[in-house]
Amino acid sequence: MVMQRVVIEPGSGSQHYWRDLWQYRGLLLFLAWRDVMVRYKQTAIGILWAVLRPVLTIGAMWFIGWLFGSTVPEGTPRILMVCAATLPWQFFATSFSETANSLISNSNLLTKVYFPRLILPLSTVLVSAIDFAVAFLIMVVLMVIHAYLPGPEVFLLPVFILLTLVSSLGIGLLIASLNVKYRDFRYVVPFIVQFGLYVTPVAFTSQDVFTNPAVPSLVKYLYACNPMVAVIDGFRYCLFGASQSIHWDGFAISCGISVLLLVVGIIHFRRTERGFADII
């Protein structure tokens, strides 16, 4: 075994941070595995919850969209449009809220053992991704029912799954590290998730906003600042192809905000990480 030298100095720990992170990947998998194992213990229907929740949400969102008559392109079933938005939205919502609480709920680990702290939020994101994979079966089933086959754009889908990860991880990391010191952010999380659903094109589509002359351009730009706008527009583009014209300005802003949030999130996390055990 290679002798490994560790130097501990104030504000250090960064020398080999990313290498350490890689070395601890086993722990990351174990923590994710723990959360998956634990999540549906002592429940009657178990993993079916990962399906039932999105199914109910899809139903409600479909109803709202139908009631207010949001635009649906010719030949695309409304239920598929709604499903293509609900799944990434729920992915984002669980991933974000679990990440934001990941440090607090593992405070016993933070104060007793060393590991790169990024392991915790990363493992919760991984767990949400597993839930997403299960829930995605709904989409497949709905497509089969409607005998709908997506075009070649569907191969771009992983890019937008990654973008969902980026946006939820970015804001999740930021709030997780703030949460360690200011527990106020515990209350911000459910609010963001609840509020986010109203300003994200789940029940409606981005065309409803961008092509509506009644909406002032300032509001359009504000709308585009929501990182999930790009994700959902992207999902719909991948699944329904050319019938979904992407509003490129809004798309670019939205992507930019996602990446910016991730960078800010990581920087803030890394900067405060060494003090977590002192103040949690």
Add this chain to the structure above:
Amino acid sequence: MSAPIIRVEGLGKRFTLHHKQRERYTALRDVIAEKARSMFSSSTAKGGTSEFWALKDLSFEIGAGDRVGIIGRNGAGKSTLLKVLSRIVDPTTGRVTIDGRLSSLLEVGTGFHPELSGRENIYLNGAILGMSRREITAKFDEIVDFAGVERFLDTPVKRYSSGMYVRLAFAVAAHLEPEILVVDEVLAVGDAEFQRKCMGKMKEVAMGGRTILFVSHNMAAIQNLCSTAIYLKQGQLVTQGDTPAVISEYLKDSGAAARVDLASRPDRQGNGAIRFTGFYLSDDQGRELAAAQSGASVVFNFDISAQGDALRNLEVAMGIDDQYGQRITHLSNEVSGQSFPTADGATRISIRIPKCPLRNGNYSFTIFSKVNGEIADYLLNAGGFHVESGDFFGTGRSPAEDQGTFFVDHSFALT
């Protein structure tokens, strides 16, 4: 000493204390309010924060293969030191260099999840403590065997008895194989039988040539396990050296803590011909001790003040009670066969115990005196003292904790 495996230079750890704050965490509201307040007032008063150095300017070296005990009172910085060495908290100043893989055991069962089965928790806990999946699989049977939970491997640990839980937790930790093992007080768990097993395992690990840092309040365990020791006081190093020397230094230190003031006690009986005014422990040379130690000599000293000058036929008796108020023994000059026909001018009564037979723990005492056949001063539950564990038999072994409250010298013969 062999080449240092851990080198600590000028290590310091500062905590900021917030006096006003009642909650454990900061609320954003308070920060904003504080900022707003400081904006309008020119004063730099910061609402009652003060600094506290849990470790200060600490330097020492530990050689490869050393077994080092870390001792000190509560709040001396022992746990903080372990946390810095384990990279859980960041130091404020200084530098630590560690050559090798260090695993810390600050609490048994860290990361155990109550809903998961014993089997699952072994893997999870092992991973948290830094074992790879392969290492755990290789040691799995040994761990299960050590913990003695074969039959319950697939039961969620929330249904375990607390004893089983702790056994399983320790078993995982005991099978770690780092070059440096840092252990904090984990032996204070489980029943006597299991503690013995743990101690044996620790010794086995230590003999395997690994470096061990062991924090404990149990002096017998430290004496038994560690070749050298470090004594910390208020975050600073007092001494480092051979274990017995460091322990006696520790026991002698801050003797004032063990002084009992008796002068102002109102609840006394007797005519007051003499009064007990204070109590302290000392060693044979008269140096004050903070605590007695099993197997070592100790002197109980009572300061007295006499009223008048005709102290005839002084009789003194001391009763010692255990922590449950049970009288354990009675010391008096009557049974020791000494008499003090006159005691004029005396200011102190000393009772020497050549080899303290008491187990570690807290004891209280009652003190009684007669002058000229009349009760002079009588203080029920006058005060208490502490006994640290020690190597009474000189063999490094003691009977289990539940096997009585004191030691008796003895020898065996086979005929």
